[in-house]
Amino acid sequence: MSFDLNSINFYYAAKKIIDNLTITLRSGQFYGIIGPNGSGKTTILDILCKHRQPQSGRVLYGGKNISEYSKKQLSREIALVPQNFYINFPFTVEQVVMMGRYPHMPRFSAPSAQDRKCVEDIMAQTEIAGFTDRFITELSGGERQRVIFARALAQDTAVLILDEATSNLDINYSLSLLNISEQRVKQQGKTVIAVMQDINLAAVYCDYLIFMTGGKIAAHGMTREVLNPETIAAVFGVESKVYAETYCDALQVVFKK
Amino acid sequence: MGLHTIRNHLREATISQIALLAAILGSAVVISTGMGYIQLPAMDVIKILMAKLSGQTSLIEGMDKIFPVVVFDVRLPRILSAAIVGAGLAISGVVFQGILLNPLADPYTLGVSAGAAFGASLAILLNIGFMGTASVPLFAFVGAVGTLLFVMYLSASGGGVSSTNLILSGIIVAAILSAGISFLKYIADEQVSVIIFWLMGSFGSRTWADVGLAFLFVGCGFLIFMFFARDLNLMSLGDRTASSLGVDTKRVTLALLVTASLIAAICVSVSGIIGFVGLLVPHMMRLLTGPDNRRLIPISLLAGAILLLAADTITRAVLPSEIPIGVLTALIGGPFFCYIFRKQQKAKKI
Numbered sequence: 126m127s128f129d130l131n132s133i134n135f136y137y138a139a140k141k142i143i144d145n146l147t148i149t150l151r152s153g154q155f156y157g158i159i160g161p162n163g164s165g166k167t168t169i170l171d172i173l174c175k176h177r178q179p180q181s182g183r184v185l186y187g188g189k190n191i192s193e194y195s196k197k198q199l200s201r202e203i204a205l206v207p208q209n210f211y212i213n214f215p216f217t218v219e220q221v222v223m224m225g226r227y228p229h230m231p232r233f234s235a236p237s238a239q240d241r242k243c244v245e246d247i248m249a250q251t252e253i254a255g256f257t258d259r260f261i262t263e264l265s266g267g268e269r270q271r272v273i274f275a276r277a278l279a280q281d282t283a284v285l286i287l288d289e290a291t292s293n294l295d296i297n298y299s300l301s302l303l304n305i306s307e308q309r310v311k312q313q314g315k316t317v318i319a320v321m322q323d324i325n326l327a328a329v330y331c332d333y334l335i336f337m338t339g340g341k342i343a344a345h346g347m348t349r350e351v352l353n354p355e356t357i358a359a360v361f362g363v364e365s366k367v368y369a370e371t372y373c374d375a376l377q378v379v380f381k382k
Numbered sequence: 383m384g385l386h387t388i389r390n391h392l393r394e395a396t397i398s399q400i401a402l403l404a405a406i407l408g409s410a411v412v413i414s415t416g417m418g419y420i421q422l423p424a425m426d427v428i429k430i431l432m433a434k435l436s437g438q439t440s441l442i443e444g445m446d447k448i449f450p451v452v453v454f455d456v457r458l459p460r461i462l463s464a465a466i467v468g469a470g471l472a473i474s475g476v477v478f479q480g481i482l483l484n485p486l487a488d489p490y491t492l493g494v495s496a497g498a499a500f501g502a503s504l505a506i507l508l509n510i511g512f513m514g515t516a517s518v519p520l521f522a523f524v525g526a527v528g529t530l531l532f533v534m535y536l537s538a539s540g541g542g543v544s545s546t547n548l549i550l551s552g553i554i555v556a557a558i559l560s561a562g563i564s565f566l567k568y569i570a571d572e573q574v575s576v577i578i579f580w581l582m583g584s585f586g587s588r589t590w591a592d593v594g595l596a597f598l599f600v601g602c603g604f605l606i607f608m609f610f611a612r613d614l615n616l617m618s619l620g621d622r623t624a625s626s627l628g629v630d631t632k633r634v635t636l637a638l639l640v641t642a643s644l645i646a647a648i649c650v651s652v653s654g655i656i657g658f659v660g661l662l663v664p665h666m667m668r669l670l671t672g673p674d675n676r677r678l679i680p681i682s683l684l685a686g687a688i689l690l691l692a693a694d695t696i697t698r699a700v701l702p703s704e705i706p707i708g709v710l711t712a713l714i715g716g717p718f719f720c721y722i723f724r725k726q727q728k729a730k731k732i
Contacts, residue, residue: 176625200628207622213483214618214673224616228628232612273623280627 126187126202126283127151128173133182135168135340142168143179144340152283153314155307157321157331157348161361165340166320167208170286173318174203200228204280208289210273215260218272222248225279244279250305251275252298266293274302278309285309287319291326299323303330328352329375336360352376396677399670403684410691411465415457417699422449430454463588463596463652464694464707465687468659470600470649472667472686474642475660476679477607480614481638482545485668488660489646491549493529493556495657498650500559501525503566503577518580519592519651526647529555534639548639583654583708585694592652599648604683606641610634611675618673656708658715659686665722 128150135143142165150156158166171177172184175191184191186202194202204225212221226240236244248254253271261269270293277285285306291299307330309315321327327334328348335345338360344351357365357378364381412431416422426445430453433441442450471489478487489495505521533555537547563581567574607614613634616624621631646660663686664678671677693711697704 171622174626176622195628196625196630197628200626203626205623205626207620210623211620212618213485214480214668216615216618216673220672220674221619224619224627227612227616232609286626 129183129185129188130169130172131183131185133169133172133179133184135165135172135177135179137168142340143172146182146340146342148335148342148345150316150318152316153310154316154332155310155330156316156318156333156335157327158319158335158337159321159324159327159360160337160343164337164360166337167288168340169337170205170288170318170320173284174205174286175199176205197228200280200282202282203284203286204277204282205286206270206274206277206288206290208292210269212261212269215262217257218253218259218261218264219244219248219257221261221272222253222275222279225276225281228280243281247275247278251278252301267295267298270294271298271302278305282315284316284318287317287321289320289322292322299326306330324352324357324378328377329373349376352378396671396681400680400684403681403688407465407684407688407691410688410695411461414461414691414695414699415453417695418452418457419699420448420452422453427453459590459593460585460588460694460698461691462593464585465691466593466596466600467585467649467653467656468663468690469683469687470596470603470645471656471659471690472663472682473600473604473607473679474645474649475686476664476675476682477614477638477642478660479664480618480675481635481642482549483618483620484545484549485665486661487549489643489650490556490657490660492552492643493533493559494526494552494643494646495650495655496556496559496563497529498522498526498647499581499655500562500566501528502580502651502654503563503570506577506580507566507570507573509573522651523647526643526650529559530640530643530647579706580654581708582706583656583711584706585653585698586704588652596648596652599645603641603645604679606637607679608676610638611679614638614675615673654706654708656690657712658719659690659711662715662719663689665719669722 130146130148133143133146134141146169158169160166168177172179175194175196178192186194191199222244223236223240226236226244230236230240245254248257251271251274253268253275256264256268261272264272270290274290287306291302294302303326306317306319310317319327319331331348333346334348334351336343336351336356343360344356353367354365357363357367365378367376367378369375370377412424412427415427416424426449429441429445430450433439434450434454475488478489478491479485482491484491499522501521501524502518504525505518533548533551536551536555537544539547567577570577613624613629616627616629617631617634619627625631649656664682667678667682667685671681690707690711693714694707697707697710
């Protein structure tokens, strides 16, 4: 189902974070959100998953106002992989991934065989099956990030939101995470909305790019249409060259130092 | 992997752990009821209990007439209040730690205990007696709840309460209240010993009314905690993640915080200040059973009850003269906590 954001305004105290933003995000696409720090990217994600409510404007999901969905219903539709994940209690890796199944399980029941199978498959797919019984508190930042990604996949939702999900990962796991996400879009028609720092990785995976600055959308559209030196100069204030790279079959950017 | 396998095996064995702890608690109640100035064999205690519960007076024929009185009017109220308060402090500790995302939080952290102590000291100093013996507990309760509300008001920002703000506000308010208590002691003259004794905690001369009150609060609190136990698990992943997994974090935080504080308040008002149970029991049980609150809460409930009952029995029936239980728990619990805390820090350095 698609998102329709209409004239969204969001303030934090007196500071305007999102400024009259309107956009439609269609299902079955890979969206990348790009912009400098403090441009409102994370706030937009929080508004999409109803963690924050805008002071004005409408957010529709599948044509229905997002406020009409209960938290429970939304948790079966939208999964979030946060950045800077931190946990203080020694849950096992398997327990954490299983938490992704909670929205599908009645409050007082144990996981079904189907839940267990789902968790097992996802742990194999994300290459974390090796540390099923390890404690999340004992993992490195990158390992933890992969567990959190697996937890979000276990939630089995139509929409997957990635908030700089690859920022702690080395390149092979970054690619693996993005490959799995892309596979979900191409094969299962799911939607991925990813805030990304690495413009070149975004250019390889995203069907659409949304450039944000100062709480507004500076440019958005298909990657090959919006990714150009003018947009990058307007958003980041740096000089760059954009060229078509056949090796990864995508546009790539190099920057002038 | 050997240690992991053993630990994980322990975690799976929840039902047998609960059964075992429940059996230990049951025996502890019976055995400690028999202990004291008048020694009673365990069989006599069981007979007296059966007779009272079933109404068959034939069971206690031939026994000294004083025995049932000792068991019912003197020992059981004290023993049961110790067990219930231990259970209450332990589960409120679990929940404070879960909400504040801090394994070292307990009723002290939010200033709830200090608030109760201040209320009680005030009642003792002003010699308030309009409610009879219930005055001191009542003032303690009001002090605890008032402190909680003030701490929450202090730490509230636009988007709700954050755990760092809560801990900080709690520490500030507790420091002010401690100074207040010192002042009350300073101006108290002959009442000062009563205040000090109350602050050190005691289960002496508890009544069935205390037992009933504590049971009502701790029992209801336990049910509320169990209802939200799974949500509390998710909240340890952080607010944002918990929210995306369908938890109404503000509502759950508020419900759990208020319930845990009420339990802590009622415990303090029944027994005075008893430290380290709310900190130590959840910590130890988490090592044993893992951090899943659906297991941790019932296990801590039983372990807390056993621990405080044992501690109270030691001060009452084993030591030559009774020492305040709050002092005993702090003297034993404190160093023990230092030991396991240090051990964990070492393990982390690998």
